[in-house]
Amino acid sequence: MAYIGKQPIVGNYQVLDALTATTTATYALTKNSVAVFPQTPANCIVSLNGVIQAPFDSYTISGSNIVFASALTASDSIDFITVLGDVLNVGTVSDGTIGISKLSATGTPSSSTFLRGDNSWVSAGGANTPAFQATMSADQTLSNNTLTKIQFNQETFDTDGCYDPTTNYRFTPTTAGKYFFITTLNHLNNSNAGRSVALYIYKNGSPAYAQYHYNNDDYGSANWITLTTEAIIDMNGSTDYVEVYAKIDTIGGSVDVDAEFGATGAKATVFKSFKIIE
Numbered sequence: 001m002a003y004i005g006k007q008p009i010v011g012n013y014q015v016l017d018a019l020t021a022t023t024t025a026t027y028a029l030t031k032n033s034v035a036v037f038p039q040t041p042a043n044c045i046v047s048l049n050g051v052i053q054a055p056f057d058s059y060t061i062s063g064s065n066i067v068f069a070s071a072l073t074a075s076d077s078i079d080f081i082t083v084l085g086d087v088l089n090v091g092t093v094s095d096g097t098i099g100i101s102k103l104s105a106t107g108t109p110s111s112s113t114f115l116r117g118d119n120s121w122v123s124a125g126g127a128n129t130p131a132f133q134a135t136m137s138a139d140q141t142l143s144n145n146t147l148t149k150i151q152f153n154q155e156t157f158d159t160d161g162c163y164d165p166t167t168n169y170r171f172t173p174t175t176a177g178k179y180f181f182i183t184t185l186n187h188l189n190n191s192n193a194g195r196s197v198a199l200y201i202y203k204n205g206s207p208a209y210a211q212y213h214y215n216n217d218d219y220g221s222a223n224w225i226t227l228t229t230e231a232i233i234d235m236n237g238s239t240d241y242v243e244v245y246a247k248i249d250t251i252g253g254s255v256d257v258d259a260e261f262g263a264t265g266a267k268a269t270v271f272k273s274f275k276i277i278e
Helices: none
Strands: 026-028 044-048 059-062 065-068 078-083 113-115 121-123 131-135 140-142 154-158 177-189 194-203 206-214 223-235 242-250 255-257 270-275
Touching: 044 059, 044 065, 140 242, 177 194, 177 242, 177 255, 194 223, 206 223, 223 242, 242 255
Parallel strands: none
Antiparallel strands: 026 065, 044 078, 059 065, 113 121, 131 154, 131 270, 140 255, 177 223, 177 270, 194 206, 194 242
């Protein structure tokens, strides 16, 4: 890229503390009395007795020391030593200037990686945690047309121990941020024929999001009703919590929320969430 005027300078340029020559070849390099560790002799400009020295031939670098090819004397003058900066130090990159293709592949997929165009994985930083998924160990009976908390009492996973599967059946994440929530309820319409099903996501004891299903066939044959509610909710990372409630209006008595889909063993009613990387 061409520049009009002076080109931007990038690097950690330092003029080091003055050194006094003695009868030795090795001298400690400091800046404001703090040790400096040049990465290579070529990264330094060294003036001795008014002459710029050739890196590698006239001196080398060992940790935070410069080692001259031969011992100096008290009559020599180390005029200055400048360190040009760290190797590959590109400074602070402007937003939107590095594409995915420029990121190097690293490791295997994880919560802090993503897939780029050539099917390699690169680190994106951050993690989708806290996260959890919970199901029901058995069907839950709901009284007719009564708002009831769904008891997701069986954890599939809970990365940070933020979900309560035994008492309140709620998720209280300990990291602030935006979270994606999804819950699915499965109900078999049979002899009691659920006329309507409402599925709610509650935040801090109040309804936040909901989905509603109305069944026109009050007396029809048995059929499955599946309802899903999802939302992105901002959580404060301390006291905010989320729960799931449902209400089923029937023409008969109580009705069950099904833990599994028929006799397949597949979980049918689920509650889960994860933190969104921002």
